[in-house]
Amino acid sequence: MAAVQETVDRVRQIDVDQYRYGFETLIESEKAPKGLSEDTVRFISAKKNEPAWMLEWRLEAYRRWLTMTEPTWARVNYPKIDYQDLYYYSAPKPKKQLSSIDEIDPEILKTYEKLGIPLREVAMLEGVQPPPGGEPSASRKIAVDAVFDSVSVATTFQKELKQAGVIFMPISEAIREHPELVKKYLGTVVPTSDNYFATLNSAVFSDGSFVYVPPGVRCPMELSTYFRINERNTGQFERTLIIADKGAYVSYLEGCTAPQRDENQLHAAVVELVTLDDAEIKYSTVQNWYPGNSEGKGGIYNFVTKRGDCRGVNSKISWTQVETGSAITWKYPSCILRGDNSRGEFYSIAISNGHQQVDSGTKMIHLGKNTTSRIISKGIAAGVSQNTYRGLVTAHRKATGARNFTACDSLLIGDKCGAHTVPYVEAKNSSALFEHEATTSKISEDVLFYCVQRGLSQEEAVGLVVNGFVKDVLQQLPMEFAVEAQKLISISLEGSVG
Amino acid sequence: MSLLEVKNLQVRVEDREILHGLSLTVNEGEVHAIMGPNGSGKSTLSHVIAGKPGYEVTGGEILFKGEDLLAMAPDERAAKGVFLAFQYPVEIPGVATMTFLRTALNAQRKSRGEGEFSTPDFLKKVREVAKRLNIPQDMLKRGVNVGFSGGEKKRNEVLQMALFEPSLCILDEMDSGLDIDALRVAADGVNALRSPGRAMVVITHYQRLLNYIVPDFVHVMSKGKVVKSGGKELALELEASGYAQFEDAA
Numbered sequence: 001m002a003a004v005q006e007t008v009d010r011v012r013q014i015d016v017d018q019y020r021y022g023f024e025t026l027i028e029s030e031k032a033p034k035g036l037s038e039d040t041v042r043f044i045s046a047k048k049n050e051p052a053w054m055l056e057w058r059l060e061a062y063r064r065w066l067t068m069t070e071p072t073w074a075r076v077n078y079p080k081i082d083y084q085d086l087y088y089y090s091a092p093k094p095k096k097q098l099s100s101i102d103e104i105d106p107e108i109l110k111t112y113e114k115l116g117i118p119l120r121e122v123a124m125l126e127g128v129q130p131p132p133g134g135e136p137s138a139s140r141k142i143a144v145d146a147v148f149d150s151v152s153v154a155t156t157f158q159k160e161l162k163q164a165g166v167i168f169m170p171i172s173e174a175i176r177e178h179p180e181l182v183k184k185y186l187g188t189v190v191p192t193s194d195n196y197f198a199t200l201n202s203a204v205f206s207d208g209s210f211v212y213v214p215p216g217v218r219c220p221m222e223l224s225t226y227f228r229i230n231e232r233n234t235g236q237f238e239r240t241l242i243i244a245d246k247g248a249y250v251s252y253l254e255g256c257t258a259p260q261r262d263e264n265q266l267h268a269a270v271v272e273l274v275t276l277d278d279a280e281i282k283y284s285t286v287q288n289w290y291p292g293n294s295e296g297k298g299g300i301y302n303f304v305t306k307r308g309d310c311r312g313v314n315s316k317i318s319w320t321q322v323e324t325g326s327a328i329t330w331k332y333p334s335c336i337l338r339g340d341n342s343r344g345e346f347y348s349i350a351i352s353n354g355h356q357q358v359d360s361g362t363k364m365i366h367l368g369k370n371t372t373s374r375i376i377s378k379g380i381a382a383g384v385s386q387n388t389y390r391g392l393v394t395a396h397r398k399a400t401g402a403r404n405f406t407a408c409d410s411l412l413i414g415d416k417c418g419a420h421t422v423p424y425v426e427a428k429n430s431s432a433l434f435e436h437e438a439t440t441s442k443i444s445e446d447v448l449f450y451c452v453q454r455g456l457s458q459e460e461a462v463g464l465v466v467n468g469f470v471k472d473v474l475q476q477l478p479m480e481f482a483v484e485a486q487k488l489i490s491i492s493l494e495g496s497v498g
Numbered sequence: 499m500s501l502l503e504v505k506n507l508q509v510r511v512e513d514r515e516i517l518h519g520l521s522l523t524v525n526e527g528e529v530h531a532i533m534g535p536n537g538s539g540k541s542t543l544s545h546v547i548a549g550k551p552g553y554e555v556t557g558g559e560i561l562f563k564g565e566d567l568l569a570m571a572p573d574e575r576a577a578k579g580v581f582l583a584f585q586y587p588v589e590i591p592g593v594a595t596m597t598f599l600r601t602a603l604n605a606q607r608k609s610r611g612e613g614e615f616s617t618p619d620f621l622k623k624v625r626e627v628a629k630r631l632n633i634p635q636d637m638l639k640r641g642v643n644v645g646f647s648g649g650e651k652k653r654n655e656v657l658q659m660a661l662f663e664p665s666l667c668i669l670d671e672m673d674s675g676l677d678i679d680a681l682r683v684a685a686d687g688v689n690a691l692r693s694p695g696r697a698m699v700v701i702t703h704y705q706r707l708l709n710y711i712v713p714d715f716v717h718v719m720s721k722g723k724v725v726k727s728g729g730k731e732l733a734l735e736l737e738a739s740g741y742a743q744f745e746d747a748a
Contacts, residue, residue, distance in 0.1 A: 455606035468592025
């Protein structure tokens with residue numbers, strides 16, 4: 001539920017950056033000393049009041065990280081990151097002990113209001129007070145966990161959720177209050193050894209959401225987390241863990257924005273999803289990190305490891321993402337289809353404009369029997385950007401009856417951008433049926449002229465065509481977010497034609 | 499004041515001069531036919547009036563309702579009342595026809611400072627018009643022109659004309675690709691839109707279309723200029739003698 005823009009400035013200026021969330025919030029924050037060492041890890045753990053086992057887990061990850069080398073195989077280019085030149089922890093300085101949302105630093109509340117994110121449960125319920133510049137919210141309730149730099153500042157509807165038995169809280173809180181659950185599942189889908197950035201995350205993760213839905217419970221409302229990077233030179237390493245127990249269902253939405261800065265900032269998150277028998281998790285992301293300015297300076301590096309483990313029989317995990325921001329996006333939300341009859345889905349719209357680079361896709365790993373997966377990927381490239389879809393569909397030799405359908409389509413706007421597809425398909429079982437379709441097209445000048453001759457402006461025309469292109473994926477998003485995503489998509493493509 | 503005044507228009511496409519000083523005046527309420535062999539510049543004229551990119555105006559001017567048309571962006575021209583019924587209407591997959599119609603209509607209205615059409619009013623209007631043109635409702639739910647036959651595409655153009663109520667309708671070879679029955683339906687639709695406040699420019703090779711859409715004036719183009727103008731009998735003359743005599747005159 002990103003901020004809705006009432007009017008969009010249609011005057012195209014050469015050097016104006018259209019990113020609307022680029023404002024900075026001036027608040028006092030406390031930070032860990034710059035750089036990364038064992039002390040930094042201890043600092044973070046202490047700040048979070050973590051039990052000893054958690055600190056050990058982090059330290060082990062940190063020590064492992066020191067032995068690893070940064071991977072360079074992706075189709076993205078960036079200057080070497082100086083890991084010592086970052087702050088690994090930054091939190092808004094609390095004015096006093098917080099017992100209610102009203103006591104949160106008003107500057108922070110204002111930030112979220114500006115972004116159109118409801119931190120006030122009352123307003124949401126009545127649907128009466130839209131945030132400034134926002135549309136009246138739907139009468140549906142959405143619980144929100146707001147993460148500002150490294151800390152969660154508010155989580156709404158906790159009482160109601162508690163009544164249903166759903167646990168939704170910042171992971172730092174869950175480590176203290178539900179250690180058995182966290183210990184049981186943390187690092188079981190994305191082990192600390194998984195990859196360079198996941199290992200780094202395991203050492204220095206600061207906050208993120210923890211969700212546990214008990215057996216048979218259909219979570220009564222959508223859950224959402226809003227990540228906002230504010231402080232300069234900080235890395236953002238959030239960690240999210242969602243568990244749907246037998247027969248449970250939860251729909252979760254993640255939104256991300258960051259201020260405009262000249263330097264690049266690293267966002268290396270880890271998301272782990274677990275579904276047991278007959279359970280389902282629907283995970284949607286609308287990512288709008290600062291993409292860098294028109295010269296390609298600044299912007300977030302979005303290097304994320306997201307993975308879902310369909311452990312149970314008949315379980316299902318679906319990933320829906322609309323990625324419009326970041327200077328560089330490098331992520332492959334994936335599904336391990338372990339349980340028999342389990343199903344994985346991946347719906348993606350990845351937009352790159354200006355100098356952005358995207359290397360994104362998914363992995364569907366068919367292990368159980370009669371597992372199915374579906375991949376619909378829409379890449380839109382404009383400006384001088386590079387947009388790569390990288391997908392892996394694999395069936396283990398014991399995965400009888402595995403089925404996959406993949407459609408990856410690229411749309412190019414202008415002739416200076418690039419779209420690439422790197423599909424890997426491995427069927428080690430002869431009964432596997434994998435279908436793959438791919439198309440690449442350019443927005444036709446004739447189509448644009450047809451629209452413009454009917455009275456649409458050039459930008460409205462591009463927006464219309466692009467919307468037609470991404471319709472299948474937009475339909476997968478929860479209703480309110482589909483509308484926002486649509487607007488976000490046209491805003492991201494402004495200035496891409498002509 | 500004339501609705502459309504083309505004065506000595508010179509147009510270049512890539513390296514070639516296509517229009518060499520073309521002049522044409524169209525008043526409200528009139529139907530003009532423009533005929534000529536391939537390469538005479540008929541489509542170029544319609545594209546330049548509509549504002550298609552790729553055409554360089556090297557001389558002359560076009561006034562629409564007294565204003566400099568060439569200074570306006572194509573969507574501005576549309577809002578002012580210029581409509582081009584394309585010879586080969588494109589397909590826009592994924593964009594439902596209804597959505598397209600509503601978005602375009604509202605864009606035009608906004609440009610003119612009029613309020614947006616309320617959805618019920620809009621739906622009512624579309625249904626009315628679609629019915630008269632034998633366009634079934636489910637066709638409107640499909641992507642714009644996606645999977646439409648030639649006849650259906652042309653009828654969709656006429657539907658849009660009826661919806662947008664333009665002051666100047668340019669019909670670019672409406673008869674191309676149509677059988678007699680399809681042609682009749684489309685022509686009936688066009689005729690139903692004739693009005694004292696509206697002018698039509700019908701571009702065609704063949705006289706036959708003009709049996710259905712009877713013009714007030716006929717102009718013959720050759721090599722980028724109008725070489726002869728007359729009443730509707732001129733079309734019949736052409737039918738009998740062909741374009742050759744005009745080619746020499748150009």
